[in-house]
Amino acid sequence: MHAVLPAEELAVAALRAAMPAGMLLSDGADTDRYGRDWTGDHRGRPLAVALPRSVEEVSMLMRCCHELRLHVVPQGGLTGLVGAAVPSHPDGEVVVSLERMNRVRSVDAIDFTMVAEAGCILDEAKAQAEAADCLLPISFGAQGSCRLGGNIATNAGGFNVLRYGMTRDLVLGLEVVMADGRVWNGLRTLRKDNRGYDLKQLFIGSEGTLGIVTAVAFKLYPRPTQVETALVGVASVEDAMALYVLARRECSDLLSAFELLLRGGIEIAIGAHSGLDDPLSQPCPVYVLLELSAGGRVDLRRLIEDFLADAGDLVLDGVLASSRAQAERLWLLREVMVEAQGRGGRYLRTDISVPISRIAAFVSESIVALDAAYPDACVVTYGHVGDGNIHMNVVPPEGMATEGYDDLFHAAEAVIFDAVDRHGGSISAEHGIGRVKQRAFLDRADPLTLELAGRIKDSFDPRHLLSGGRILPLRDIDGGPAWS
Missing domain, CATH: 3.30.70.2190 (Alpha-Beta Plaits)
Structure with missing residues (x-):
């Protein structure tokens, strides 16, 4: 008699049989690094890790996952801060890492455009733009390791937003693999295209919940001399x-x-x-x-x-x-x-925005309240003034027992978010919602916003297989994985 394999092994075996050789990793030693992000605060165990080399392979993978009802989470450079790309679904998730899809397909110095794959590291894309005497103006600390797909999925900000705008302001077109494996080809470099709905904007900032971005067409600028x-x-x-x-x-x-x-x-x-x-x-x-x-x-x-x-x-x-x-x-x-700022340990990271005219009042009120409530903690404040984005982070007092960190972080975050609410701001300016900020997001979103967002999710991913539990609450649409 044949031994009955655990459900997870059956799922991986079925997926491996359908994929090209070398595309799927399932051994713990090979997949461990895909189960944690840059912060070290968020960890999970991938059901398997897929490493596609082309949009065709991503499409093939998603068709199989859709048929098997396998949950999927796309990954870029794992530099995110809200737990969006770390596997966390209770039924297990297949990680789709785009790291092998890392080519810059074209740079046009007349159109001032670039077409690049989602796994391309931002610094490398910027260097190729510079080689053509152009500028790709997305710029922030993680640019040496973050990947373009993650920049799109989070609508990344950075130092130059006040002049060039957020990532969505620089995207001319996208290539996206849908949850069922179909490929939406919106990879255009047109500056003006007014043919109905601008679908690409739905994928920008969606944190992998609506589709997997495989390539992007960027707007470039003349390189400053x-x-x-x-x-x-x-x-x-x-x-x-x-x-x-x-x-x-x-x-x-x-x-x-x-x-x-x-x-x-x-x-x-x-x-x-x-x-x-x-x-x-x-x-x-x-x-x-x-x-x-x-x-x-x-x-x-x-x-x-x-x-x-x-x-x-x-x-x-x-x-x-x-x-x-x-x-x-x-x-x-x-x-x-x-x-x-964290002295090598955990600390509270916030990423808020308020109207530019309210920055001074917000900073003053928040620091006074935090100093009064937690006088021994260290409040580190910095930000991008030109877009109203302030990072107000709280480092635990030296010598504080780690068991008390979560209570401190929760209470300090409430103080900061209350000030954000009073000044008409946002609890997330550039890092996204993911899992970490989901509760705070849901508590503040009006019912119609959540209804419309849910309808978009249902339309793009009716089985809720993509990045479940990020931004919106986790939903089990049709009884769980077919292989269980």
């Missing part, structure tokens, strides 16, 4: 906002980054990196890291010098980079601060 970077100190967040308004008016559309960093974050960066010190002659309560970029015949150096001179008493101290190396060193403060 001049970049000027400055770090200035101001007395308060209110003064930083006044400086921002002045910069938008005086520097026109050449302002490409305006980052807010409170003093605590600067101290964390200096303490964590032996080669860093405060570039300013005196410590300041609030720092602004700003960047202007341009091509052509604009005298950008003169422009930023005149702007800083016009800022007058708003600027307590400042330094203007005289070389690319010095500019990179100023940006290193921002990068090291983000990497070092």
Whole structure:
């Protein structure tokens, strides 16, 4: 008699039989790295890991998973922060990693467009754009390891949003494999196309719940030939906002980054990196890291010098980079601060947005409330002023027992989110909802929004096999996997 195989093994065996050789991994030693993300906070065990090489293989895989009623979660570079790409479905999930689909298919320096596959690392796509004297302006700390499909799925933001917009503002077209394996070919590079519904926008920011993005057509820009970077100190967040308004008016559309960093974050960066010190002659309560970029015949150096001179008493101290190396060193403060803020352990990450005019009030109210409730915790505040996106993170007090972390994080998040609500903001500006922020999202969404979102999900993925339990609650449509 033949031994009865566990249901999971039957599922993997059926899938393996239908897939090309070498496409499916199921051994724990091979699949372990696909079961955890960059944070280390979210872990799961993949039912199997599929590594397709082409859109045809993704289509074949999804047809099989649809027939077998296997749940699927697509993955990019696993740099997300809300648990959206880590396997978590109670019936098990097949991870679809796009890492082998990593080609830039074309760069057109006349159209200023790029077509690239979803597994392409952002830095590599940016480098190929630069080689054609173009700019792909998506830019943030994880760009050396994140992949384009994940950028699309989360509608990634970053440093340059105030000038170029979020990822969705840069997407001209998409190629998407649907839950049943059909391929939607919306991979167009047209700048103007008004033929009915703009379906691609539904997939951008959907966190893998509606389809698997396999390729993207991006809008590019001329590569800047001049970049000027400055770090200035101001007395308060209110003064930083006044400086921002002045910069938008005086520097026109050449302002490409305006980052807010409170003093605590600067101290964390200096303490964590032996080669860093405060570039300013005196410590300041609030720092602004700003960047202007341009091509052509604009005298950008003169422009930023005149702007800083016009800022007058708003600027307590400042330094203007005289070389690319010095500019990179100023940006290193921002990068090291983000990497070092948790002291190597867990901490609360928030990713909120409020109207730009409310940033100062939001920051002030939230910090006062957090300091009063948790005086020994470390509140690290920084963000992208030009799009209203603030990261207010809470690091547990040194020596605090790890068993108390979750209670601290839950209570501190409630304080921050209450302030977000009062100021008409969003609990997620660029990281998405995933599983981590689902409860907070559902508590704030109005019934009609949830109804319409549910109808879209039902239409695109009627069996609810794609990224179940992300954004919307988990639903079992037709009795679970056919192989059980």
